[in-house]
Amino acid sequence: MATAAKDRLVTKIHDKWYDLTDFEKIHPGGPVALGLASGRDGTVMFESHHPFTHRKILDAILQKYELDEESSRHLKTLEEQHGIAEHRFNWKSEFGDALKFHVKEYFEAEAKRRNVSLVAATKAPPERWFEIAVLGVIFFATLVSFIRGDWISLFTCPLGVWVFGVNTFHDAAHFALHKNWRVNCTVPYLFPHFSSPFVWYHQHNIGHHSYPNVAHRDPDLVHHYWMKREHKSVKWLPAHEKQRNLSFLVFWWTVAVEFGLATMEDLWMVMYNVYNESVPMKVISKKRLLCHVIGRVFTIGGIHVWPFFVFDTWTRSIIFATIPYLWFSFLFMMNTQINHLTPETAHEADQDWYKHQVITAQDFGVASRFCFLMSGGLNYQVVHHLFPTVNHCHLVKLQPIVARLCEKHGVEYKQVAGYAAAIKAHHAHTVNMSFKDNEN
Numbered sequence: 516m517a518t519a520a521k522d523r524l525v526t527k528i529h530d531k532w533y534d535l536t537d538f539e540k541i542h543p544g545g546p547v548a549l550g551l552a553s554g555r556d557g558t559v560m561f562e563s564h565h566p567f568t569h570r571k572i573l574d575a576i577l578q579k580y581e582l583d584e585e586s587s588r589h590l591k592t593l594e595e596q597h598g599i600a601e602h603r604f605n606w607k608s609e610f611g612d613a614l615k616f617h618v619k620e621y622f623e624a625e626a627k628r629r630n631v632s633l634v635a636a637t638k639a640p641p642e643r644w645f646e647i648a649v650l651g652v653i654f655f656a657t658l659v660s661f662i663r664g665d666w667i668s669l670f671t672c673p674l675g676v677w678v679f680g681v682n683t684f685h686d687a688a689h690f691a692l693h694k695n696w697r698v699n700c701t702v703p704y705l706f707p708h709f710s711s712p713f714v715w716y717h718q719h720n721i722g723h724h725s726y727p728n729v730a731h732r733d734p735d736l737v738h739h740y741w742m743k744r745e746h747k748s749v750k751w752l753p754a755h756e757k758q759r760n761l762s763f764l765v766f767w768w769t770v771a772v773e774f775g776l777a778t779m780e781d782l783w784m785v786m787y788n789v790y791n792e793s794v795p796m797k798v799i800s801k802k803r804l805l806c807h808v809i810g811r812v813f814t815i816g817g818i819h820v821w822p823f824f825v826f827d828t829w830t831r832s833i834i835f836a837t838i839p840y841l842w843f844s845f846l847f848m849m850n851t852q853i854n855h856l857t858p859e860t861a862h863e864a865d866q867d868w869y870k871h872q873v874i875t876a877q878d879f880g881v882a883s884r885f886c887f888l889m890s891g892g893l894n895y896q897v898v899h900h901l902f903p904t905v906n907h908c909h910l911v912k913l914q915p916i917v918a919r920l921c922e923k924h925g926v927e928y929k930q931v932a933g934y935a936a937a938i939k940a941h942h943a944h945t946v947n948m949s950f951k952d953n954e955n
């Protein structure tokens with residue numbers, strides 16, 4: 516089995532191999548984004564990250580870096596090397612073309628109005644940066660109160676961390692915060708308690724966003740599957756019966772980030788070079804691995820250790836060392852699990868990538884400013900999945916365009932009223948998955 520030389524950036528796009536090592540330095544989206552495709556089948560990442568770029572420009576660049584038959588014949592993708600099932604989408608899509616045309620039209624008008632480039636128009640405008648600054652001030656106010664040891668801050672500080680973080684980390688990690696890739700790639704490192712950015716790119720961008728709800732490709736379907744079952748492709752176990760209780764869901768949401776994403780999933784990924792058996796990782800250098808481990812130990816250790824150096828009593832130290840991250844985890848899960856794991860969306864599938872993105876997602880509270888702010892725009896999940904590099908502040912305007920095109924092309928667009936309805940739907944899905952007969 517042949518692999519490309521470690522220092523080469525090769526990727527397979529629409530069944531052809533490309534050596535993009537020289538393009539890495541000049542890729543307008545930056546080396547980090549391009550590197551996400553390194554060694555793997557980069558088709559979905561490539562297609563989903565340039566929705567508004569002229570096809571002829573992309574094709575001309577690709578042609579320049581294409582590997583000939585002789586050099587690529589023996590190459591295997593990371594997915595093939597890890598025995599991960601191939602999943603192909605159809606990219607010739609009338610629906611997809613209509614979406615891209617009309618959304619691009621919207622941004623062309625925006626670019627003209629603001630006198631900026633098309634790409635800049637899709638990122639955060641000045642008024643959005645002002646909102647982010649306000650959220651930052653609120654967050655720092657709660658942080659001061661937290662370090663002082665005010666009891667109320669056990670509730671307010673994690674809330675501040677969540678709202679400030681989701682309004683920045685999430686967009687930045689999708690390269691959607693700023694037109695300059697350096698800004699997008701730096702901001703996620705300011706919020707390492709969400710997740711290590713390195714792990715997040717694998718779990719979220721490469722895995723979940725490319726293949727939402729696709730068995731063996733979406734890592735979100737198999738988080739600790741021996742305890743909780745999210746998809747009918749996961750073998751049923753008697754242990755899954757307990758997930759019928761609402762209290763189990765509350766428990767799950769409370770511990771998921773602490774014991775999953777931020778620690779165990781992270782550790783397993785760097786140990787086995789694959790995230791959740793679904794997203795292969797390109798082997799990194801020992802130095803890079805060491806930096807990653809030090810970063811994680813510092814972040815997770817720091818969160819739990821500092822109160823013991825600050826407070827006089829053990830009780831207060833223990834409470835401040837444990838409760839905030841559990842509450843943060845609850846907020847994280849409450850906003851991220853309700854958008855795809857519902858009876859209506861969890862088992863849908865379509866060959867057309869654009870249709871697949873719509874039918875596997877659910878919006879909630881699209882008329883609610885509260886839902887929008889609290890979820891950092893995750894309540895506009897459908898549009899976000901179609902256009903991940905667009906800053907979420909634009910999704911409010913894009914939603915009616917997308918909804919209209921869905922209706923025109925006969926694609927079912929799902930939305931519910933608000934948090935309560937979305938949580939109820941997620942719980943119904945969780946209960947469904949606790950029964951053995953829902954197995955395929």
Ligand code: HEM
Nearest residue numbers: 543544548549552557560561564568573576577634690904
């Ligand atoms: C497969 C992994 C890739 C990812 C994740 C990626 C990501 C990105 C991102 C985030 C941008 C900035 C534009 C925006 O934010 O809307 C960008 C721009 C760009 N990328 Fe890529 N890219 C990838 C591969 C490639 C490849 C293989 C090519 C060569 C054909 C390419 C050509 C371009 C061009 C020409 C732009 C400028 C777009 C414009 O100004 O309209 N990218 N890319």
